[in-house]
Amino acid sequence: MAAVTQARASQPAGTSAGQVRARRRSYPVWRWIILVIAGLYFVIPLYAAFQFTGWNAFGQVFSQVGFSDAIILSIKLAVITTVLTLVLMVPTTIYVHLRLPAIRPLLESITILPIVIPPVVLILGVLDISPASLKGTPYLLALVYVVLAMPFAYRTLDAGLRSLDLKTLVDASNSLGAGWPSTLWRVILPNLRTALLSATVLTVALVLGEFTMASLDQYQTFPVWIVNFDQTSGPVSVAASLFALFVTWIFLLAITMIGSRRARRLGGGQVDLVTVTRQETGETR
Amino acid sequence: MTANTAKADTTLLADGAGHGGVPVVMSDLSRTFGAVQALNQLTVEIAPGEFVALLGPSGCGKTTALRILAGFETADSGSVTVNGKDIAAVPAAKRDMGMVFQSYSLFPNMSALDNVAFGLRMRRIGGSERRRRAGELLDMVGLTEHARRYPHQLSGGQQQRVALARALAIEPQVLLLDEPLSALDAKVRLQLREQIRSVQQRLGITTLFVTHDQEEALSMADRVGVMKDGKLEQIALPDQLYAEPATAFVAEFVGTMNRLPGALEGTDRVRALDTVVPVHGERPPGGLREVDVLVRPEGLRIEAVPGGNGIVTDRSFLGSVSRITVRLSGDLSVKVDHPSVDSGGFAPGESVQISLPGAPVLVAERE
Numbered sequence: 286m287a288a289v290t291q292a293r294a295s296q297p298a299g300t301s302a303g304q305v306r307a308r309r310r311s312y313p314v315w316r317w318i319i320l321v322i323a324g325l326y327f328v329i330p331l332y333a334a335f336q337f338t339g340w341n342a343f344g345q346v347f348s349q350v351g352f353s354d355a356i357i358l359s360i361k362l363a364v365i366t367t368v369l370t371l372v373l374m375v376p377t378t379i380y381v382h383l384r385l386p387a388i389r390p391l392l393e394s395i396t397i398l399p400i401v402i403p404p405v406v407l408i409l410g411v412l413d414i415s416p417a418s419l420k421g422t423p424y425l426l427a428l429v430y431v432v433l434a435m436p437f438a439y440r441t442l443d444a445g446l447r448s449l450d451l452k453t454l455v456d457a458s459n460s461l462g463a464g465w466p467s468t469l470w471r472v473i474l475p476n477l478r479t480a481l482l483s484a485t486v487l488t489v490a491l492v493l494g495e496f497t498m499a500s501l502d503q504y505q506t507f508p509v510w511i512v513n514f515d516q517t518s519g520p521v522s523v524a525a526s527l528f529a530l531f532v533t534w535i536f537l538l539a540i541t542m543i544g545s546r547r548a549r550r551l552g553g554g555q556v557d558l559v560t561v562t563r564q565e566t567g568e569t570r
Numbered sequence: 571m572t573a574n575t576a577k578a579d580t581t582l583l584a585d586g587a588g589h590g591g592v593p594v595v596m597s598d599l600s601r602t603f604g605a606v607q608a609l610n611q612l613t614v615e616i617a618p619g620e621f622v623a624l625l626g627p628s629g630c631g632k633t634t635a636l637r638i639l640a641g642f643e644t645a646d647s648g649s650v651t652v653n654g655k656d657i658a659a660v661p662a663a664k665r666d667m668g669m670v671f672q673s674y675s676l677f678p679n680m681s682a683l684d685n686v687a688f689g690l691r692m693r694r695i696g697g698s699e700r701r702r703r704a705g706e707l708l709d710m711v712g713l714t715e716h717a718r719r720y721p722h723q724l725s726g727g728q729q730q731r732v733a734l735a736r737a738l739a740i741e742p743q744v745l746l747l748d749e750p751l752s753a754l755d756a757k758v759r760l761q762l763r764e765q766i767r768s769v770q771q772r773l774g775i776t777t778l779f780v781t782h783d784q785e786e787a788l789s790m791a792d793r794v795g796v797m798k799d800g801k802l803e804q805i806a807l808p809d810q811l812y813a814e815p816a817t818a819f820v821a822e823f824v825g826t827m828n829r830l831p832g833a834l835e836g837t838d839r840v841r842a843l844d845t846v847v848p849v850h851g852e853r854p855p856g857g858l859r860e861v862d863v864l865v866r867p868e869g870l871r872i873e874a875v876p877g878g879n880g881i882v883t884d885r886s887f888l889g890s891v892s893r894i895t896v897r898l899s900g901d902l903s904v905k906v907d908h909p910s911v912d913s914g915g916f917a918p919g920e921s922v923q924i925s926l927p928g929a930p931v932l933v934a935e936r937e
Contacts, residue, residue, distance in 0.1 A: 458688075462664070
């Protein structure tokens, strides 16, 4: 029975990989044309922005008032949000997979809600009901971001768990004398590494780019600072945006490299920018 | 058999002798899942060091029985004792049972050696001792040179050998095999079958093996229990099971069986193929007179007779015997085994006479 589940889990991946390969072979010209168009679509605005700012503006970014406070706040929020999200979602997803597989569709619809509800509505609601003690700190934002990150984290972890024969691995670990903490730490989490990395990437990217809620909560996170600063100096503000973009890229690349080195060793579940973005677009659609 | 031999602190293989086995008794186990009765008062006793197979079609409850013994499921009623102790309250992690699973269950993030050493690590055995013992077990399954490989770098058969070594590394009281060969191809399956059996005999470890493959069960186990609908139909030595099946289900599940229309004469005799022969085993319910007579291919006599009661439609060579398919009438065909040396006369199209030699037969409700 377990073999059947495993085969079912691995089959779609195999088929789609095969299909992708076949498609690539049959339409190489189209592939390049699409790649070039998409590339231009992304590169032209970046090039224009760079033309507008020039090198000097980059140097000025770091010395602007509020820059370091804003970026530190954003990083803090990213770390807190990621930790909270993983601590909440990893055990939940594992538990649902093992014990309550029947409620997976329900959980899927619940986790999609934060995407369906507009951020403005969400933050105004939260501000209305949250206790005054929380309203005074920027950490209220972290709590709201956990809700925002939930769909991405859940979907990513769910996909990661589906690629494992979780029940058999847990049974095997138990029969060898491992209790729950050891099973989780030594067996499940190492094999979920790819999914954990993807969830982290998505959560961090979300927090670093979120504007609406932070702005309504009146805290100067990095995106809020960029917008506010835009009113005083255009070029420097655009330079800050580019800087933020590059930082995010470097961050994604670093995670990708860690992930694929690991994947080469284990031969499974590769993380790269393509899989991360595919997951992202797949989830938001 | 004494209790302390099971946990002797010597190495598993140093003297090539087993560490002895413990008796396992599952009695009156029942379990329902919703409306499905997976187990219905199943009782199986396994002697120390014995290799027992539970055989049956999917859904017959054999896997549930194994999982209850392993501690992954609980029975609604009934008890399980290992070495005389009731283990109902013992969690799976503390049951000391090595298990090999149907699907590949190796931890993908660990090398073969680390997989085998995992159970020892959970028992807080130090690094060098752990590696030494894991190395010995990999050696036992012939995979020493693959110790550093990860599961995805191993073939299916190699993975299951590592899984066997991993299950044995903890020197379990009982070895549980949950269809460990069913995901493998035929040739590897055959090799691994022999390897599992020889390791089991060398260690003398009490073993429960669950399978739907009768050939596997009959060739590996000391005794085979055939299950149907959560119940044990019969548990016996493989040759007994084949030669003296207790029920029609066992008879048809194990080996090849012919069905011939027959009529009961009284309760102890049946007429088929114009011969009256004694009946053994169960009678069909409701006192039916019209029954099917069950006969193995080697239990039918075949003679080349012009104008006989059948026509040969096929003949296949199986080595020392040939299996001859004979059409008796309409859509009724039987298979007959006959020594190959004088099967020359039974070419397709030949007229033959099929008869019952007079040995006791099983009867079943007519299909």
